[in-house]
Amino acid sequence: MSGDKNKFLGNISPENFLKEYWQKQPCLIRQAFPDFNCPLGADELAGLACEDGIRSRLVLEKDGDYPWQVKHGPFTESDFKSLPDTHWSLLVQDVNQHVPEIAALLQHFCFIPFWRIDDIMISYAAEQGSVGPHLDSYDVFLLQGTGKRQWQINPDDYSEDDFIPDLDLRILKHFQSKQDWMLEPGDMLYLPPGVAHLGIAVEPCLTLSIGFLAPSRSELITNFIDDSLANSPHGIRYSDPDLKIQQHPGEISKQSLEKIRHMMASALADTAGIDHWFGKYITRMQTGPVPVNETRLDPAAFKSCFMEKEILHRNDYCRSAFIQHDNKITLFINGEEYPLPKELLFAAKLITEQRRIDFRTFENHPLLNEILVILCELYNQDIYYFEG
Ligand code: SIN
Ligand code: CO
Numbered sequence: 001m002s003g004d005k006n007k008f009l010g011n012i013s014p015e016n017f018l019k020e021y022w023q024k025q026p027c028l029i030r031q032a033f034p035d036f037n038c039p040l041g042a043d044e045l046a047g048l049a050c051e052d053g054i055r056s057r058l059v060l061e062k063d064g065d066y067p068w069q070v071k072h073g074p075f076t077e078s079d080f081k082s083l084p085d086t087h088w089s090l091l092v093q094d095v096n097q098h099v100p101e102i103a104a105l106l107q108h109f110c111f112i113p114f115w116r117i118d119d120i121m122i123s124y125a126a127e128q129g130s131v132g133p134h135l136d137s138y139d140v141f142l143l144q145g146t147g148k149r150q151w152q153i154n155p156d157d158y159s160e161d162d163f164i165p166d167l168d169l170r171i172l173k174h175f176q177s178k179q180d181w182m183l184e185p186g187d188m189l190y191l192p193p194g195v196a197h198l199g200i201a202v203e204p205c206l207t208l209s210i211g212f213l214a215p216s217r218s219e220l221i222t223n224f225i226d227d228s229l230a231n232s233p234h235g236i237r238y239s240d241p242d243l244k245i246q247q248h249p250g251e252i253s254k255q256s257l258e259k260i261r262h263m264m265a266s267a268l269a270d271t272a273g274i275d276h277w278f279g280k281y282i283t284r285m286q287t288g289p290v291p292v293n294e295t296r297l298d299p300a301a302f303k304s305c306f307m308e309k310e311i312l313h314r315n316d317y318c319r320s321a322f323i324q325h326d327n328k329i330t331l332f333i334n335g336e337e338y339p340l341p342k343e344l345l346f347a348a349k350l351i352t353e354q355r356r357i358d359f360r361t362f363e364n365h366p367l368l369n370e371i372l373v374i375l376c377e378l379y380n381q382d383i384y385y386f387e388g
Helices: 014-020 042-049 077-081 100-109 217-231 254-268 271-282 299-309 342-353 368-380
Strands: 027-029 056-060 069-072 088-092 117-125 139-146 149-154 179-183 188-191 196-201 205-212 311-314 320-324 328-333 336-341 356-358
Touching (some): 042 117, 117 196, 217 254, 271 320, 271 328, 320 342, 336 342, 336 368, 342 368
Antiparallel strands (some): 027 188, 056 069, 056 088, 139 188, 139 205, 149 179, 320 328
16 A cells, blocks of 8 residues: 555655645645546536536636636536636535545555545636635645646735635735746645645646645534534533522632533543544545445355455445554444454454455455454445445
8 A cells, every 4th residue: 555655755755744844834746646647537527516416616716796706516517608718617526535536546645644634626727717815724735637737825824804805715815926836737736724825727727636634623622512412412510519608699609610610621521432522523424425235245145245256345435544442443434433343453454544455365364254244234334335
């Protein structure tokens, strides 16, 4: 899996990339993907944007009903026919979930934990198309797919007042480029969160945004608390059997405040609860309908099928991760948890790191049958499938 790690980052080792650039400063990697042959064309991207359940947007800089108008998909062919010649972009999210060749690109980023991956968004821009100067709150690798795009960046700090009010997009009022590069197919620009950037298509082009998520503290706390409340709606309540007469009944006493603080802090002090909740939260699926296997198999039938087909495919909508505890492992897939004995670390790695599992790579493993039972269960839950 790690064979061509170095090749992909040019002369920078993944260790150096993390040390010098990751979340610190932009990094241009010329020919990160030498002779890159973009697995998806503009027409196929437009086709995806016409499908139900796929998140897509059209951004019209000048020729919409108002400046920087954003229209949301699904679109129809006639939506594309009525577009101007220049200054627009089509953006499609989660393309890695829908196009296996795009999902395969994620393996190159295995020097970053997979749970940090958000999605691969692909944009098609007409000549002069862009989404305006803006900031993102996530790390992104901007890989040029086809055509040329000029990227300009400015790492200054910005405040809320620096954005144009009342637009569909958060666009900076004034943007002064401090550094710029022309990207050609296979070139890749890494940007940490918060670096202002503007990418203008100098000719019609496709750009892949490999985005990494970093949940905000408020998102985490809100979600964790919502989850805890859903699981115990009538949980702990304020109680004061030790109440004494107060000198000033209008006062909130130190003792009462202490109880309130303790009640609230104890909700966030449940470290094991937080770990389990986080595994589920971060592997929750973003999008809708998933393919369903036609048959359900028992472990024996599953094993014969696996031996015959040789390759087991993981659905690309799947999000997975695992946590190692002292005496067990918890595997998380699409927001569900699966406890595993710690001897089955091999299975947890196989499931979370490989999109395609080759039977021959573990047919002699001493825990073969135990691993097959887990894979069979996941097959029956439509997380895996056989081709053909
Ligand atoms: C784009 O591909 O047009 C936008 C990508 C970005 O600026 O993050
Ligand atoms: Co951006």
